Amino acid sequence: MSETQGRYLVHVIITLKGSRDPEGETIHRDLVIANGFNSINRVISGKYLGFVVESSSESEAIKYVKDLCTRARIYNPTVHKLLVLGVEGA
């Protein structure tokens, strides 16, 4: 049984783990709290990337992108974590 190829957009974000996030802290302190949004406890900064990939399914597309991000060191595992935010048809 042959699977049909489709085109998917995989959304990923790279955030820091275990080290301070001065960009997030500054946005929180000087933009969020300074403007009175006191219910926000923390802001986390990160870098968004979207990958449009030919794949047989959504899960295969995510797997392919995760593998790419690890092998091409799109994120540095010493300090970053990679989050897949979602996938959609593209």
Added chain:
Amino acid sequence: MPRVAVIRFPGTNGDLDVVHVLRNVVGVDTELVWYDDYRHGTYDAVVIPGGFSYGDWLRAGAIAARSWAMKEIIMDAEGGIPVLGICNGFQVLVEAGLLPGALLPNDPPRFITRWIWVRVNDSRTPFTRLYESNEVVSMPIAHGEGRYFIDNVDEIRVAFTYFGENPNGSIASIAGVANYSSNVLGLMPHPERSAESVLVPRGFMPGGFKLWLSLRESLRGGW
């Protein structure tokens, strides 16, 4: 005569300063090499200068680190050739895995450019052998992503630490790191901008000069 390659990636801007110091200050045969033209086994030492390779896109040094040229440089580094990374070059070496850890955006989060003091923690590398052990010297820094981070500081070989103040929030005030084979060194301060007294502001000293002299002596006499 030993020959040093100074690598120019798209966006490198410290290359001509390094070439000038090597050629005119310490008198070493030096070639400016466009990254795509680098071939392993050709040179006796490699310097990856500072700048903004690939516009710092993705992360400082991340794209240059995956270039074909870096694969060639890694082969030379594994063969024992001295490899020095300055500023963006240090970021490239870390991203390429030749040195451990990571260089994160500064804390506080802004670009800093000024003269600072650094301690030479390790004078057993080909780049630091003429410094006294724990000698404190001055060099300029100019970077936005210089906050060194690693989970376990005890596992690495610290070559330079910021003395007095820690300008960028680096863990353990780390300013430079070497590998355990001694031949790969990276640092955020700029020894090429502090090798001649004419460039040194009042109250500081040309702290980078001995690094280039050390490299010259290492290339001539082994290390």
